[in-house]
Amino acid sequence: xxxxxxxxxxxxxxxxxxxxxxxxxxxxxGKTVICLLPKKKGVPYFTSCSVGAEAASKDLGDVELRYDGxxxxxxxxxxxxxEKWTAKGVDVIAVSCNxxxxxxxxxxxxxxxxxxxVTWDADADADTREFFVNQATPEQIGFGLVDTxxxxxxxxxxxxxxxxxxxxxxxxNEWIKHMKIRMAKYPNLRLVAVKPSNEDQKLxxxxxxxxxxxxxxxxxxxxxxxxAFPGAAEAIKQAGKSGKVLxxxxxxxxxxxxxxxxxxxxxxxxxxxxxxxxxxxxxxxALAKGELKAGATEFESRRLGKVKIxxxxxxxxxxxxxxxxxxxxxxF
Amino acid sequence: xxxxxxxxxxxxxxxxYEPTNLANLGVQLVPFAIMTVGxxxxxxxxxxxxxxxxxxxxxxAVLGLAATQDHWNLxxxxxxxxxxxxxxxxxxxxxxxxxxxxxPSIIVTLAMMAVxxxxxQILLDGKWxxxxxxxxxxxxxxxxxxxxxxxxxxxxxxxxxxHPWGWRLRAVGSHPEAxxxxxxxxxxxxxxxxxxxxxxxxVATVVSVPQLSVVESGFGSGxxxxxxxxxxxxxxxxxxxxxxxxxxxxxxAVMGTMRSVLVYLKLGDxxxxxxxxxxxxxxxxxxxxxxxxxxxxxQVTTRETV
Numbered sequence: 001x002x003x004x005x006x007x008x009x010x011x012x013x014x015x016x017x018x019x020x021x022x023x024x025x026x027x028x029x030g031k032t033v034i035c036l037l038p039k040k041k042g043v044p045y046f047t048s049c050s051v052g053a054e055a056a057s058k059d060l061g062d063v064e065l066r067y068d069g070x071x072x073x074x075x076x077x078x079x080x081x082x083e084k085w086t087a088k089g090v091d092v093i094a095v096s097c098n099x100x101x102x103x104x105x106x107x108x109x110x111x112x113x114x115x116x117x118v119t120w121d122a123d124a125d126a127d128t129r130e131f132f133v134n135q136a137t138p139e140q141i142g143f144g145l146v147d148t149x150x151x152x153x154x155x156x157x158x159x160x161x162x163x164x165x166x167x168x169x170x171x172x173n174e175w176i177k178h179m180k181i182r183m184a185k186y187p188n189l190r191l192v193a194v195k196p197s198n199e200d201q202k203l204x205x206x207x208x209x210x211x212x213x214x215x216x217x218x219x220x221x222x223x224x225x226x227x228a229f230p231g232a233a234e235a236i237k238q239a240g241k242s243g244k245v246l247x248x249x250x251x252x253x254x255x256x257x258x259x260x261x262x263x264x265x266x267x268x269x270x271x272x273x274x275x276x277x278x279x280x281x282x283x284x285x286a287l288a289k290g291e292l293k294a295g296a297t298e299f300e301s302r303r304l305g306k307v308k309i310x311x312x313x314x315x316x317x318x319x320x321x322x323x324x325x326x327x328x329x330x331x332f
Numbered sequence: 333x334x335x336x337x338x339x340x341x342x343x344x345x346x347x348x349y350e351p352t353n354l355a356n357l358g359v360q361l362v363p364f365a366i367m368t369v370g371x372x373x374x375x376x377x378x379x380x381x382x383x384x385x386x387x388x389x390x391x392x393a394v395l396g397l398a399a400t401q402d403h404w405n406l407x408x409x410x411x412x413x414x415x416x417x418x419x420x421x422x423x424x425x426x427x428x429x430x431x432x433x434x435x436p437s438i439i440v441t442l443a444m445m446a447v448x449x450x451x452x453q454i455l456l457d458g459k460w461x462x463x464x465x466x467x468x469x470x471x472x473x474x475x476x477x478x479x480x481x482x483x484x485x486x487x488x489x490x491x492x493x494x495h496p497w498g499w500r501l502r503a504v505g506s507h508p509e510a511x512x513x514x515x516x517x518x519x520x521x522x523x524x525x526x527x528x529x530x531x532x533x534x535v536a537t538v539v540s541v542p543q544l545s546v547v548e549s550g551f552g553s554g555x556x557x558x559x560x561x562x563x564x565x566x567x568x569x570x571x572x573x574x575x576x577x578x579x580x581x582x583x584x585a586v587m588g589t590m591r592s593v594l595v596y597l598k599l600g601d602x603x604x605x606x607x608x609x610x611x612x613x614x615x616x617x618x619x620x621x622x623x624x625x626x627x628x629x630x631q632v633t634t635r636e637t638v
Contacts, residue, residue: 193598193599193600198554200552201546202544202551205543206592209360210592211595213356213596227548231546233545234546
């Protein structure tokens with residue numbers, strides 16, 4: 001018992017030491033202070049986003065960017081940071097939300113104090129932020145996947161199959177819906193099967209192998225979960241069908257680099273992470289300056305030109321396609 | 333049951349019987365066959381182990397991290413040894429908690445499942461281990477997994493039928509009090525079962541991970557359910573004591589081919605939500621058929637004796 005008490009007090013002590021008392025006064029630098037919060041700091045994906053954000057703040061000139069986030073991805077620490085920034089009186093907080101429930105009260109409190117709050121990369125409850133900088137809608141992803149496959153196949157014809165996450169995964173189901181809509185544009189492209197992989201790479205591997213056996217004319221596989229993608233690619237590679245059966249999906253370039261280089265994977269889809277960071281900073285600044293208001297349908301970006309706004313979602317645009325020609329330029 | 337499935341698929345899609353597919357199927361089933369052997373031992377002594385899926389995850393993480401250059405870089409031999417040691421150790425811990433502390437195995441292994449899941453996530457830290465060394469990949473190439481599987485099955489068969497451990501395990505499962513009275517080492521036998529379960533889970537993981545190019549934290553998820561279903565489907569009594577290795581392995585064959593067959597039946601992209609139901613329905617049909625045959629048999633024997 002006493003040991004537990006000692007442990008608890010020790011933990012309390014370390015906690016007290018790591019969170020310094022916050023200065024409760026507004027900082028004055030004349031610049032718009034924008035705080036960019038990633039889900040997890042130190043992850044290549046978010047680091048790549050921050051590079052774009054840094055570029056934006058340099059281009060804009062009147063922005064002071066602070067990029068910081070929990071190194072362990074914990075929602076509690078993220079909430080603490082939002083509270084700290086609110087107390088310091090920054091102008092904008094842009095949140096990639098790792099847990100809407102845990103961050104909601106901190107985000108609402110920030111808004112109540114006059115801080116402009118936006119989300120990027122991962123959205124939160126609608127009343128906790130003004131805009132969401134949305135990197136990709138299900139429609140963009142679904143259409144992007146089908147268009148990429150059609151292009152890689154050359155003649156946009158043949159049997160294709162989908163290896164998805166689980167049958168209950170909301171994201172993937174939404175993508176599949178839009179993929180089917182897009183396939184109507186390619187009458188010779190025939191979807192023969194949709195199979196779950198239950199976030200199990202081995203199952204994705206086995207299923208892809210079975211699909212190739214069951215459908216000898218299969219020409220393409222959409223492996224639409226991060227775990228299914230390498231599993232499906234490995235099955236195709238081991239069957240000696242690299243280049244004959246195409247496979248595409250969403251992943252970070254680093255994860256699929258080896259498969260792209262050996263020719264198993266022709267194209268990998270993902271949004272332009274740097275542009276996501278760039279656009280987020282621009283949207284934050286425009287909000288703080290009053291240049292962007294609720295109800296707007298378009299936003300002028302320096303780097304991306306005109307981007308659409310659907311409701312309170314600022315849309316980044318079509319996803320990026322990584323191929324063996326450009327994949328080496330990306331490191332995340 | 334297996335026969336019906338196999339004939340149906342023969343009619344619908346003879347491509348299923350291509351030699352390469354059958355070989356693939358064999359390699360695909362081996363890890364599950366190996367774990368099913370372990371689970372049979374555990375269920376025979378009236379216990380259960382639901383931690384094996386998470387254990388496979390941890391073992392795969394250890395194996396991947398230890399073998400790759402940019403992580404622990406211990407070399408393939410050492411990595412395999414460490415992986416097998418991890419699995420065995422967890423088995424020993426499970427066995428000791430169940431046998432020495434007299435805790436229900438469902439609680440012990442359920443808790444272990446959570447612990448191992450966490451451990452696996454900590455080890456991998458949300459990242460993938462890629463670029464597994466070629467000598468590790470070679471383990472899964474060719475017929476190696478199949479030979480390992482056959483060796484495990486032969487060993488377990490010998491143990492269950494030739495060695496006294498076989499009937500002792502059954503005795504402990506069917507009537508623990510009686511078994512204890514005649515002086516059987518109840519605790520040691522249970523620890524032995526769990527230890528072998530852990531060991532075999534690690535072996536199954538070692539022959540299965542190198543088939544893939546990437547180790548990630550989802551490895552092994554749901555395996556415990558699959559394996560337990562195989563064992564029960566194979567006629568091993570969940571209340572202990574009864575059941576054969578052969579039956580359990582037949583269960584693996586049914587469950588494993590079923591998954592594959594469902595792809596080969598070409599049910600189309602609309603059928604995807606039906607597949608679980610079809611799978612479950614087939615299992616029910618199998619169980620009922622099994623029961624009817626057993627009843628007929630017993631009627632025949634009673635008539636004969638009368």
